[in-house]
């Protein structure tokens with residue numbers, strides 16, 4: 001089986017879709033000869049030229065607007081925000097324009113754009129380059145929010161996002177770029193709003209997003225050695241959420257832990273807990289649903305503090321044990 | 329043609345600068361370079377994580393800018409800000425400790441290279457966000473005005489920052505309210521890989537000042553005294569209540585944008601070209617300092633930074649039990 005890194009899987013998706021569909025173009029800061037800050041667009045400008053691989057000045061509101069305007073007039077832009085943090089500058093165009101145009105125009109327009117951006121901590125980039133802001137977008141009807149955790153999903157979800165007729169916020173993780181996994185050579189899509197059971201287990205349901213899926217998988221291996229079988233679920237698309245597999249799993253295991261990197265307060269975990277509590281899974285719960293998430297602080301620069309700010313394999317292991325052993 | 333060629337002594341005297349002051353400025357430039365070289369070395373040796381933006385080649389811009397400013401003025405710095413901090417008078421020990429993420433650093437190891445601030449000395453911080461400090465300058469200027477002091481604020485940013493919407497809003501507001509702001513654009517020819525030729529359709533960034541009805545000046549940013557002169561003029565104007573100025577200092581970064589930059593967007597010849605106008609060598613030559621003396625001074629500067637490194641290395645890491653501190657007042 002062919003293996004690719006997460007970064008190369010995204011890069012291959014862009015190559016293939018740009019070859020296949022003239023309407024697709026890339027736009028963002030340093031995506032040309034530089035190849036993007038994390039190398040995702042490397043080689044595209046050599047293949048497709050400056051017209052379809054557009055380097056912009058440092059103007060995030062402009063990048064978002066360029067995506068909205070070109071999407072509404074028949075193109076399929078794939079914008080890149082260099083670090084997710086900077087999307088705060090694009091918010092008006094995304095929240096008040098991209099997300100609402102279709103609805104406000106009575107369903108007569110579409111905004112088929114994708115805005116890619118790397119989120120997350122772990123690189124020592126400190127408070128203004130390490131944000132996990134996915135829930136800002138989850139809170140806006142009209143936007144789709146996608147967070148791939150594997151190279152396979154990265155490619156398939158990016159192609160699905162580009163094919164989709166809605167604005168899609170596509171959140172990558174800096175620490176995942178170098179991770180490897182099986183990626184088919186041909187073009188394929190992973191459907192949006194299709195929650196995946198990543199690992200089966202009878203004792204507890206762990207719903208994790210982005211890099212936390214990988215950490216949960218490693219935690220599950222350690223826990224299996226101690227006889228605890230963890231079921232891991234990756235929503236992949238946070239909104240609109242395919243909640244059914246999560247509810248089914250909690251009915252089976254009777255316990256749930258939500259793991260995400262973003263700060264706990266106001267995070268996606270709160271939404272997931274509510275979805276479970278409002279469902280028939282409520283009657284099957286043997287323990288309180290818990291959330292393991294980022295501390296309610298900005299990401300510190302110091303390496304040790306940074307490490308302790310977000311969930312790690314060990315913290316997932318110990319939290320699962322506490323829940324399963326009825327210590328919470 | 330004038331027959332009398334001014335001596336460097338004349339040039340300094342004309343500006344009210346003593347030879348000692350000039351030597352101190354040269355020394356600061358050398359310390360900046362030594363700090364940056366050490367930063368690069370520490371990074372290469374894996375002793376720091378994250379990233380850093382080195383200002384090697386831009387030392388005259390930093391030292392010339394701070395020269396006419398007073399200790400009670402305010403500084404809003406950029407991501408490429410180590411040099412400006414040192415020129416502002418920051419302690420290299422506390423800077424190095426911050427760079428190494430230590431509790432003794434300016435920001436207790438929470439901020440790192442991109443966020444070094446020293447509120448006590450009115451250094452309101454470097455910024456990880458391009459143009460992030462520019463709107464803040466409006467507030468600082470407004471505060472100075474409301475408090476009726478004659479302080480000024482310098483807002484430093486790169487050429488790339490001038491293409492953020494925040495630049496436009498801020499310069500306009502500072503202009504209509506006559507705020508005492510020095511907008512200081514360090515045009516080092518690139519914003520990461522984006523050259524100014526590709527990012528602007530105006531010849532000079534300073535031309536944009538016209539759009540806000542304020543003076544705009546372009547200066548050779550590798551000429552320490554030239555930088556000092558335009559800044560002095562802008563400072564006088566701001567202190568007198570006549571509002572902001574936009575200064576564009578033409579300079580060049582010798583190193584890549586940050587830790588990993590293959591620099592495919594520029595040529596070696598171009599880098600060499602700029603190195604031939606090295607700000608430190610130029611000012612040393614202007615002061616008629618021979619190469620032996622210059623090397624002795626460089627060694628002295630290196631020692632200051634070595635001492636800073638020793639301090640930082642021996643300093644403690646932040647205690648994990650304090651991790652939640654400092655979010656709210």
Ligand SMILES: Cc1ncc(C[n+]2csc(CCOP(=O)(O)OP(=O)(O)O)c2C)c(N)n1
Nearest residue numbers: 086408456457458486487488489518519520
């Ligand atoms: C809002 C925002 N967009 C993008 C970045 C990423 N970034 C950091 S520095 C930089 C280039 C800045 O260029 P310039 O303003 O010319 O300053 P220089 O680095 O050349 O000193 C970029 C794109 C950022 N930090 N903030």
Ligand SMILES: [Mg+2]
Nearest residue numbers: 486487518519
């Ligand atoms: Mg620049």
